[in-house]
Amino acid sequence: xxxxxxxxxxxxxxxxxxxxxxxxxxxxxxxxxxxxxxxxxxxxxxxxxxxxxxxxxxxxxxxxxxxxxxxxxxxxxxxxxxxxxxxxxxxxxxxxxxxxxxxxxxxxxxxxxxxxxxxxxxxxxxxxxxxxxxxxxxxxxxxxxxxxxxxxxxxxxxxxxxxxxxxxxxxxxxxxxxxxxxxxxxxxxxxxxxxxxxxxxxxxxxxxxxxxxxxxxxxxxxxxxxxxxxxxxxxxxxxxxxxxxxxxxxxxxxxxxxxxxxxxxxxxxxxxxxxxxxxxxxxxxxxxxxxxxxxxxxxxxxxxxxxxxxxxxxxxxxxxxxxxxxxxxxxxxxxxxxxxxxxxxxxxxxxxxxxxxxxxxxxxxxxxxxxxxxxxxxxxxxxxxxxxxxxxxxxxxxxxxxxxxxxxxxxxxxxxxxxxxxxxxxxxxxxxxxxxxxxxxxxxxxxxxxxxxxxxxxxxxxxxxxxxxxxxxxxxxxxxxxxxxxxxxxxxxxxxxxxxxxxxxxxxxxxxxxxxxxx
Amino acid sequence: xxxxxxxxxxxxxxxxxxxxxxxxxxxxxxxxxxxxxxxxxxxxxxxxxxxxxxxxxxxxxxxxxxxxxxxxxxxxxxxxxxxxxxxxxxxxxxxxxxxxxxxxxxxxxxxxxxxxxxxxxxxxxxxxxxxxxxxxxxxxxxxxxxxxxxxxxxxxxxxxx
Numbered sequence: 001x002x003x004x005x006x007x008x009x010x011x012x013x014x015x016x017x018x019x020x021x022x023x024x025x026x027x028x029x030x031x032x033x034x035x036x037x038x039x040x041x042x043x044x045x046x047x048x049x050x051x052x053x054x055x056x057x058x059x060x061x062x063x064x065x066x067x068x069x070x071x072x073x074x075x076x077x078x079x080x081x082x083x084x085x086x087x088x089x090x091x092x093x094x095x096x097x098x099x100x101x102x103x104x105x106x107x108x109x110x111x112x113x114x115x116x117x118x119x120x121x122x123x124x125x126x127x128x129x130x131x132x133x134x135x136x137x138x139x140x141x142x143x144x145x146x147x148x149x150x151x152x153x154x155x156x157x158x159x160x161x162x163x164x165x166x167x168x169x170x171x172x173x174x175x176x177x178x179x180x181x182x183x184x185x186x187x188x189x190x191x192x193x194x195x196x197x198x199x200x201x202x203x204x205x206x207x208x209x210x211x212x213x214x215x216x217x218x219x220x221x222x223x224x225x226x227x228x229x230x231x232x233x234x235x236x237x238x239x240x241x242x243x244x245x246x247x248x249x250x251x252x253x254x255x256x257x258x259x260x261x262x263x264x265x266x267x268x269x270x271x272x273x274x275x276x277x278x279x280x281x282x283x284x285x286x287x288x289x290x291x292x293x294x295x296x297x298x299x300x301x302x303x304x305x306x307x308x309x310x311x312x313x314x315x316x317x318x319x320x321x322x323x324x325x326x327x328x329x330x331x332x333x334x335x336x337x338x339x340x341x342x343x344x345x346x347x348x349x350x351x352x353x354x355x356x357x358x359x360x361x362x363x364x365x366x367x368x369x370x371x372x373x374x375x376x377x378x379x380x381x382x383x384x385x386x387x388x389x390x391x392x393x394x395x396x397x398x399x400x401x402x403x404x405x406x407x408x409x410x411x412x413x414x415x416x417x418x419x420x421x422x423x424x425x426x427x428x429x430x431x432x433x434x435x436x437x438x439x440x441x442x443x444x445x446x447x448x449x450x451x452x453x454x455x456x457x458x459x460x461x462x463x464x465x466x467x468x469x470x471x472x473x474x475x476x477x478x479x480x481x482x483x484x485x486x487x488x489x490x491x492x493x494x495x496x497x498x499x500x501x502x503x504x505x506x507x508x509x510x511x512x513x514x515x516x517x518x519x
Numbered sequence: 520x521x522x523x524x525x526x527x528x529x530x531x532x533x534x535x536x537x538x539x540x541x542x543x544x545x546x547x548x549x550x551x552x553x554x555x556x557x558x559x560x561x562x563x564x565x566x567x568x569x570x571x572x573x574x575x576x577x578x579x580x581x582x583x584x585x586x587x588x589x590x591x592x593x594x595x596x597x598x599x600x601x602x603x604x605x606x607x608x609x610x611x612x613x614x615x616x617x618x619x620x621x622x623x624x625x626x627x628x629x630x631x632x633x634x635x636x637x638x639x640x641x642x643x644x645x646x647x648x649x650x651x652x653x654x655x656x657x658x659x660x661x662x663x664x665x666x667x668x669x670x671x672x673x674x675x676x677x678x679x680x
Contacts, residue, residue, distance in 0.1 A: 016653020044674070
């Protein structure tokens with residue numbers, strides 16, 4: 001019976017040992033590369049140490065086996081017997097080392113996993129932070145663009161509304177809840193004639209009529225707005241203006257009334273024109289009526305006067321009856337004079353118009369009246385235009401116009417004063433202004449002064465036909481007459497006490513053109 | 520200060536000299552030193568195999584259950600563990616089998632013609648196969664190489680990313 005040859009096993013042992021050394025060091029090389037690549041990775045660190053131990057063990061064991069084979073089969077078994085315990089000791093020690101490294105791995109991995117978990121958390125947090133930072137950056141960039149666009153839009157809008165506010169010809173104002181003006185445009189300042197900073201002006205104080213103010217405030221508080229409310233304002237310069245007001249209440253976020261904003265339109269000129277138109281219509285109606293009445297009365301008066309004068313011839317001059325008839329004649333003549341005035345007012349009286357110089361007409365009137373005026377301490381100030389064009393008119397009637405105006409001026413200046421007479425050319429018209437420094441005309445009667453029989457004089461001292469006749473004569477001449485009281489000085493825009501009558505008469509040239517066109 | 524430090528060093532050297540004299544000057548009184556008889560080497564070696572096997576078993580078990588380590592490289596490492604555990608078992612068995620043999624069981628000892636002497640018993644067959652333990656050891660180490668190579672390539676890709 002044959003034994004089992006050990007050569008194959010020895011060959012496997014020898015080659016296997018060499019391969020084991022080779023592979024263990026190849027593994028160590030990869031482990032080393034891993035550690036260099038990611039030095040902070042614990043697992044690579046563990047594998048590196050594990051591979052060192054494995055390589056050392058494989059080297060020890062492999063070299064041991066190979067040396068043993070070489071020594072034993074080269075007949076040096078004694079030497080191997082000496083080396084054998086050392087080789088075996090090394091093998092044992094390194095095997096324990098590999099086991100120790102694996103056991104150490106348990107705790108190390110737990111710590112590594114904890115650190116890794118925290119690192120992942122930190123990484124995620126950093127990623128999130130970076131993402132948030134990017135988003136924030138992007139938002140910031142967009143925000144800057146948005147802010148820029150909004151600012152530009154806001155600036156344009158602000159400019160637009162500022163221009164509207166500044167350039168509006170209407171009053172645009174803002175008030176606080178007490179009525180103190182917080183802002184007002186230039187038109188408002190000019191129209192309301194502020195002579196102090198607007199911050200010191202209370203809008204409510206500008207209301208002339210207290211009832212208007214109450215209605216304005218009530219509507220604002222109750223409805224939150226007021227629309228097309230016509231009020232009369234007295235500016236800080238005491239000038240009266242008629243304003244058409246539209247305003248809105250302003251509330252804070254809690255809904256409390258904190259002020260108002262509004263727009264006011266100056267209706268003074270329109271109102272005056274309307275009043276003038278109404279007045280003209282009224283005058284025309286009154287004139288027609290007066291003319292009718294005058295015609296009807298004139299004939300009986302003529303008969304009464306004729307018969308009165310005839311009867312006077314029948315009685316002695318010293319007789320009582322003659323004296324009575326004399327009174328009747330005088331009063332009848334007075335009546336006729338009134339009737340004649342009415343006819344003049346209604347432009348029914350005969351008129352002889354010629355080319356005349358207004359300066360001359362005024363001069364002729366002053367030649368008669370100035371002495372009397374001076375006695376009453378009234379001075380005449382002449383501001384005549386030297387190159388005044390002529391007008392076509394009835395000299396007698398125009399004499400009466402100025403006599404009436406001077407008489408009225410004198411009546412308004414009981415303690416004396418000045419009459420400024422100004423003549424000038426304004427385009428195709430001649431403007432004559434007669435201005436006194438008298439008491440002025442109250443607003444409530446200003447529209448009645450041209451009415452027939454309207455007078456402020458005591459009974460018996462005036463018929464109330466003076467200005468009516470004046471109005472009728474001027475109209476008969478194709479002109480117009482207006483009254484201003486108090487008077488605003490055109491040069492200084494300061495309001496002064498007194499009354500000014502402005503008369504516009506068409507020049508001769510204009511009338512000639514009109515005549516030619518009619519022919 | 521310098522004086523105090525010098526005095527401390529002096530006392531330390533004095534005490535150390537006394538201890539060394541007791542240890543080496545009077546060896547017959549050193550009862551703590553233990554003698555190691557001949558079989559201790561093989562016992563320790565076998566115990567080391569068992570320890571190594573246990574450690575590898577733990578590594579195999581842990582790499583399978585841990586969700587934190589998911590990679591193909593770990594599969595190869597598990598193969599390495601498997602082979603090395605098997606190798607430890609074979610080596611342990613081989614050492615035990617060798618312990619059962621006597622010099623008479625070998626023919627032409629220390630020559631290329633060396634044989635296991637007849638009759639062929641199962642212990643001799645076992646010893647013969649366990650002697651070729653490198654058939655388990657070398658593939659195991661090859662699996663370790665592949666495992667680390669896989670880890671390396673993965674790490675490299677991660678770094679490049």
